[in-house]
Amino acid sequence: MEQSTEGKRFAVERPRVEVYLAYLLRAGSALAALLIAVGLAVLSITGDSVGAALVTAGLITLVLTPVARVVVAMILFLQERDYTFAIICAVVLAAVLLGVLLGRAH
Amino acid sequence: MHLPFAVYFVLSIVAGLIGSMLGLGGGIIIVPMLTLGMGLDIHHAVAASAVSIIATSTGAAVAYLHDRLTNTRVAMLLEVGTTLGALSGAYAATVLDSRWLHILFGLLMLYSAWNMYRARKQELPEGVQPDWLARRLRLSGAYYDQALDRTVTYQVTNTLPGLFIMYLSGGLAGMLGVGGGVFKVLAMDQVMRMPIKVSTATSNFMIGVTAAASSAVYFAQGMVEPLVAGPVVLGVLLGAMIGTRLMVRLKGSQLRTLFIPVFLVVAAQMLVRGVQL
Numbered sequence: 001m002e003q004s005t006e007g008k009r010f011a012v013e014r015p016r017v018e019v020y021l022a023y024l025l026r027a028g029s030a031l032a033a034l035l036i037a038v039g040l041a042v043l044s045i046t047g048d049s050v051g052a053a054l055v056t057a058g059l060i061t062l063v064l065t066p067v068a069r070v071v072v073a074m075i076l077f078l079q080e081r082d083y084t085f086a087i088i089c090a091v092v093l094a095a096v097l098l099g100v101l102l103g104r105a106h
Numbered sequence: 107m108h109l110p111f112a113v114y115f116v117l118s119i120v121a122g123l124i125g126s127m128l129g130l131g132g133g134i135i136i137v138p139m140l141t142l143g144m145g146l147d148i149h150h151a152v153a154a155s156a157v158s159i160i161a162t163s164t165g166a167a168v169a170y171l172h173d174r175l176t177n178t179r180v181a182m183l184l185e186v187g188t189t190l191g192a193l194s195g196a197y198a199a200t201v202l203d204s205r206w207l208h209i210l211f212g213l214l215m216l217y218s219a220w221n222m223y224r225a226r227k228q229e230l231p232e233g234v235q236p237d238w239l240a241r242r243l244r245l246s247g248a249y250y251d252q253a254l255d256r257t258v259t260y261q262v263t264n265t266l267p268g269l270f271i272m273y274l275s276g277g278l279a280g281m282l283g284v285g286g287g288v289f290k291v292l293a294m295d296q297v298m299r300m301p302i303k304v305s306t307a308t309s310n311f312m313i314g315v316t317a318a319a320s321s322a323v324y325f326a327q328g329m330v331e332p333l334v335a336g337p338v339v340l341g342v343l344l345g346a347m348i349g350t351r352l353m354v355r356l357k358g359s360q361l362r363t364l365f366i367p368v369f370l371v372v373a374a375q376m377l378v379r380g381v382q383l
Contacts, residue, residue: 014171018178022171029164033343036336040111043333055336062160062339063321066314073182084243088182092315095189099319102193103326 017076024072028065032058067096110144114337117143118158121338122345126166127353127361128368129309130287131159131317132342146334153329154338156320161339163314165346166307173354174249175307177300180262183243184272184293184308188286188316191276208380211282215373218292222366229358230258231299239265247304253357260301268298276316287313288372291365302358302365 014022035058043051074089117139125132133155140151170176236246245262275289287309294305324330353361 014174015178018171018174018176021178022168025164025171026168029161029168029343032161033340036340039332040336040340044111052332055332059157059330059332059335059339060325062157062164063318063325065164066160066318070182070185070315073178085179085182088186092182092185092189095186095193096315096319099189099193100322100326103323 016080017073020076021069021073024069025065028061028068032062032065034058035061067093070096111333111337113144114334115341118338118341119345119348121158122162122165122342123349123352124345125159125162125287125342126310126346126349127306127356128287128364129166129291129306129313130368131310131313132162133159133287134368134372136338136342140334140338149329150331150334153321153324153327154331154335156317156324157330157335158338158342159317160314160321161342162346163310163312163317165343166310166350167314169347169350169354170307170310173252173307174247175303175354176311177245177247177262177304177308178311179243180245180247180294180298180300181308181311183245183265184269184290185312185315187269187272188276188290188312189319191273192279192316192319194273195277195279205380205383207278208282208376208383211278212373212376212380215288215369215376218296219366219369219373221296222362222369226362226366227359228362229254230301231260234261234263234299236261237263237265249304251303252354258301260304261299263299264297268293271297279316282376286316288369302361303353303356306353306361 036055039051039054039058041051042048042054070089070093074086074093077083077086077089118136121132121135121139124130124135136155136158137148137151140146140154141148146154167176171178240246240262243265245265246260248257248259250256251258271289271293275286275293279286279289290309290312291305294300294308295302300308321330
């Protein structure tokens with residue numbers, strides 16, 4: 001995994017799972033920020049309720065991003081036949097969904 | 107209408123900056139800011155804070171993954187502990203004495219502050235022997251350290267005790283009124299003996315998942331106020347971008363020093379609450 005080019009920036013290679021997760025998190029946060037910013041701008045200029053709806057859509061995008069991260073990681077681990085970590089992701093996902101269903105905020 | 111947006115936004119930049127640098131999420135700053143500073147009631151403030159923790163986590167993760175500081179395998183393993191702990195938290199609240207729990211954890215935080223102080227000059231943990239579980243799950247890692255200008259390889263140990271602490275902290279976080287971030291950093295740094303920068307980045311990565319579960323519940327309860335949470339999220343995302351750039355350039359010893367006052371504040375909060383209960 002590690003290359004011998006010590007001292008060189010990013011000499012450490014990234015596993016495939018992390019590359020994909022970084023894409024996903026970047027896309028999720030960028031989309032959320034865009035929706036919220038446009039929503040707030042619309043709201044400030046026109047005072048229209050469309051603005052509030054856009055902000056809410058952005059917030060929901062943000063909330064779904066970490067959950068999507070667990071799902072995508074699980075799929076990637078399955079593809080790599082790393083079943084231990086696929087199960088770990090499945091347990092986390094189940095616990096999160098169960099927590100939401102039980103209405104348990106902490 | 108314009109003024110509160112701007113105030114929420116600017117104050118949240120600071121919260122995102124500190125939260126992302128220390129892997130703590132920033133609820134410690136957002137909640138008092140919204141309640142004491144802006145006069146918001148506690149429920150709406152906690153809901154906005156939960157959403158903002160996702161923003162810190164997600165915003166910072168992009169940078170820390172890029173720098174290989176996040177140990178995603180350790181993160182996902184420990185998430186089993188925090189999420190299952192969170193599920194059993196409500197049960198714990200019914201059987202445990204809240205006063206003594208606050209005092210116990212307050213003392214634990216004091217002890218951690220003392221440990222951090224003693225090890226403040228320590229740049230990287232030395233002589234760490236991986237345990238069987240860390241070896242079996244391939245938890246060791248490597249990253250390029252910008253402050254040291256070299257590649258750091260590290261091992262992970264005490265995996266099961268670490269997982270158990272995550273379970274406890276996940277369960278007690280709601281009861282103690284502190285986010286799990288402090289306990290996550292503590293467990294990885296002091297028990298699993300990971301480098302402090304890796305512990306911080308990995309904690310940052312993890313807090314998004316539990317915060318997402320809480321946020322979904324707050325959304326369903328109608329507690330998330332878009333006009334508050336929206337500008338807070340934008341500010342926190344910007345703060346996290348700045349915070350991560352700063353953190354990767356810090357030395358481990360400098361980062362350790364930053365943790366000491368945070369631990370002391372949390373210790374004081376818990377001890378005061380424990381005595382008052």
